Amino acid sequence: MFSVTLQSVWKNIYRQKRPWKRHIFLLFLVGAVSAPISYYLLHRFAIGIDPQNNQCLPPYRIYLVDKYDKVPVKGKPFAFESEYIRPYGKGIKMIDGVAGDTITVTPEETTVNGFMVGEGLELTRESGHTKEELTRTGVIPEGRIWLMGRTKISFDSRYWGTIPESQILGRAYPIW
Known part of the structure; x- marks a missing residue:
């Protein structure tokens, strides 16, 4: 029988987290791409x-x-x-x-x-x-x-x- 405990769920979630450095890189990449596009669209329209x-x-x-x-x-x-x-x-x-x-x-x-x-x-x-x-x-x-x-x-x-x-x-x- 399959048994799920709160502790086993927490361990699975914790293991799937990405390192914080990757999050910063992705945030910087999204900002670097979206900022000039947003500026252009807001300036033109x-x-x-x-x-x-x-x-x-x-x-x-x-x-x-x-x-x-x-x-x-x-x-x-x-x-x-x-x-x-x-x-x-x-x-x-x-x-x-x-x-x-x-x-x-x-x-x-x-x-x-x-x-x-x-x-x-x-x-x-x-x-x-x-x-x-x-x-x-x-x-x-x-x-x-x-x-x-x-x-x-x-x-x-x-x-x-x-x-x-x-x-x-x-x-x-x-x-x-």
């Missing part, structure tokens, strides 16, 4: 979260921001910083216009090169402007971009105009 009740790019709320990808691409979401976005100073919007594009903003719609990219001016009062002040047509200058949300109540370039490309933080990839 960031997580962007849209805390608003009314999202400007539904249905997504969480984004992975690639801080090394800053070349503006029309129709793609990008993270940016701007003094117009309060209280956070950072936002994620779609780039709908780049240098050379013709922008037309009216109370009914916003167009880029004749294609509608937004409707209305729902936040006119909150922006501190009148619809007449916001109605305009122009060409986006070199080094600037036009950013838009995908809802009528998105606070975007309709209200504050273009921003410099230097304020792009990186391309945003929707996660959830």
Whole structure:
């Protein structure tokens, strides 16, 4: 019959322990490999979260921001910083216009090169402007971009105009 005592179990466990020097070597090896990889990933990527009740790019709320990808691409979401976005100073919007594009903003719609990219001016009062002040047509200058949300109540370039490309933080990839 097989008999197990606490003392026999303890002896088996004690015999299977590795020397402490091997543990230190493995710990150093894991740290040496994971530290540069972690640094690279944390330096290159960031997580962007849209805390608003009314999202400007539904249905997504969480984004992975690639801080090394800053070349503006029309129709793609990008993270940016701007003094117009309060209280956070950072936002994620779609780039709908780049240098050379013709922008037309009216109370009914916003167009880029004749294609509608937004409707209305729902936040006119909150922006501190009148619809007449916001109605305009122009060409986006070199080094600037036009950013838009995908809802009528998105606070975007309709209200504050273009921003410099230097304020792009990186391309945003929707996660959830």
